[in-house]
Amino acid sequence: MNEMIKVGMADLNVCVSPNAITTLGLGSCVGIILYDPIRRIAGMVHVMLPDSTKILNNDNKAKFADTGIDLLIKRMMEIGADRRVLIAKIAGGAQMFAFGNNSDMMRIGERNVEATKIKLAQLGISIKAEDTGANYGRTIEFYPENGSLLIKSVGKERKIL
Amino acid sequence: MSQLDLNQLDNMQYDVLREIGNIGAGNATTALSQMINSKIDMKVPKVDLLEFKELSDIVGGAENLVVGILFTLEGQIEGMMMFMMDMAAARHLVNSLMCDGNNTSLEFSEMELSALNEIGNIIAGAYLSSLSTLTSILITASVPYMAIDMAGAILSVPAIEFGKIGDKALLIETEFVDDDKAVNGYFILIPTVDSYGAILTSLGL
Numbered sequence: 189m190n191e192m193i194k195v196g197m198a199d200l201n202v203c204v205s206p207n208a209i210t211t212l213g214l215g216s217c218v219g220i221i222l223y224d225p226i227r228r229i230a231g232m233v234h235v236m237l238p239d240s241t242k243i244l245n246n247d248n249k250a251k252f253a254d255t256g257i258d259l260l261i262k263r264m265m266e267i268g269a270d271r272r273v274l275i276a277k278i279a280g281g282a283q284m285f286a287f288g289n290n291s292d293m294m295r296i297g298e299r300n301v302e303a304t305k306i307k308l309a310q311l312g313i314s315i316k317a318e319d320t321g322a323n324y325g326r327t328i329e330f331y332p333e334n335g336s337l338l339i340k341s342v343g344k345e346r347k348i349l
Numbered sequence: 350m351s352q353l354d355l356n357q358l359d360n361m362q363y364d365v366l367r368e369i370g371n372i373g374a375g376n377a378t379t380a381l382s383q384m385i386n387s388k389i390d391m392k393v394p395k396v397d398l399l400e401f402k403e404l405s406d407i408v409g410g411a412e413n414l415v416v417g418i419l420f421t422l423e424g425q426i427e428g429m430m431m432f433m434m435d436m437a438a439a440r441h442l443v444n445s446l447m448c449d450g451n452n453t454s455l456e457f458s459e460m461e462l463s464a465l466n467e468i469g470n471i472i473a474g475a476y477l478s479s480l481s482t483l484t485s486i487l488i489t490a491s492v493p494y495m496a497i498d499m500a501g502a503i504l505s506v507p508a509i510e511f512g513k514i515g516d517k518a519l520l521i522e523t524e525f526v527d528d529d530k531a532v533n534g535y536f537i538l539i540p541t542v543d544s545y546g547a548i549l550t551s552l553g554l
Contacts, residue, residue: 212499
């Protein structure tokens with residue numbers, strides 16, 4: 189591995205082997221990794237909200253599950269990825285605080301995951317691995333070299349998906 | 350209610366927001382100081398308009414382990430308030446409160462978690478009541494919600510609320526430091542855009 193490319197909140201980036209790509213401290217946001225296993229090109233987007241059509245201020249496309257995935261595919265194709273072979277791995281969508289009855293705020297992580305799955309299904313991209321939900325944060329690292337996704341959480345064993 | 354564009358705040362508005370942070374956090378710091386019977390200094394509050402990707406840097410990096418106590422605000426000001434501190438600070442506060450100076454465990458017992466919640470409750474109450482008095486606006490806070498996790502993960506919750514209305518988060522942030530540097534934490538007030546308008550209007554701006 190040469191370089192670790194960082195993706196911030198409401199941000200996306202692409203990465204080619206032998207580099208790796210990471211996003212730190214995913215909470216209720218969802219980290220979506222798309223991967224072209226033949227060319228070893230990966231892209232990651234860190235989305236905060238499920239649906240751009242329900243929000244007026246939607247200039248930042250990487251903020252939403254629907255537009256974020258579209259933009260990520262576009263950026264990956266620009267550097268040579270093949271749209272038809274893409275697979276996905278997703279992580280995040282936790283519920284960080286045990287809110288009482290405020291349903292909208294409570295379910296945001298879950299809704300982000302749902303929206304991500306719907307969008308990927310529409311595009312015909314299959315989800316090869318996921319680590320979503322629960323109530324803890326995750327740092328994720330993806331290695332295009334072998335397609336592995338490393339998930340680190342506080343007080344938990346590292347997972348490789 | 351004045352419509353506010355977060356990207357076009359003038360210096361006067363920044364100053365007022367900074368002063369709100371100053372008064373609120375001043376009261377909260379006093380409450381905290383009395384509770385643990387130790388002198389606590391407060392730094393000059395910062396008012397920052399941050400992009401989401403910069404957000405977690407303010408508390409020492411996205412992976413930094415912190416205790417976050419979150420309140421949702423209702424009434425005439427809506428939004429969230431968060432009190433964040435690192436693990437060492439939380440341990441120090443709990444030990445001071447429970448007269449258990451030698452405990453260095455990074456795990457908190459149920460009793461200690463409850464004590465942390467109460468610390469959050471008292472200081473958020475002090476912060477908000479001073480803000481309420483200043484602006485004559487009624488602010489009601491929820492019960493405290495606590496999480497112990499990576500700073501980035503905890504901050505994602507208020508960030509998402511901000512994400513619904515814009516691409517940046519406006520934070521009124523105050524850092525406080527104990528004499529021996531053991532307590533180091535942040536108050537972060539995150540009103541909705543409309544509520545910023547309400548605060549500024551109530552103060553005649």
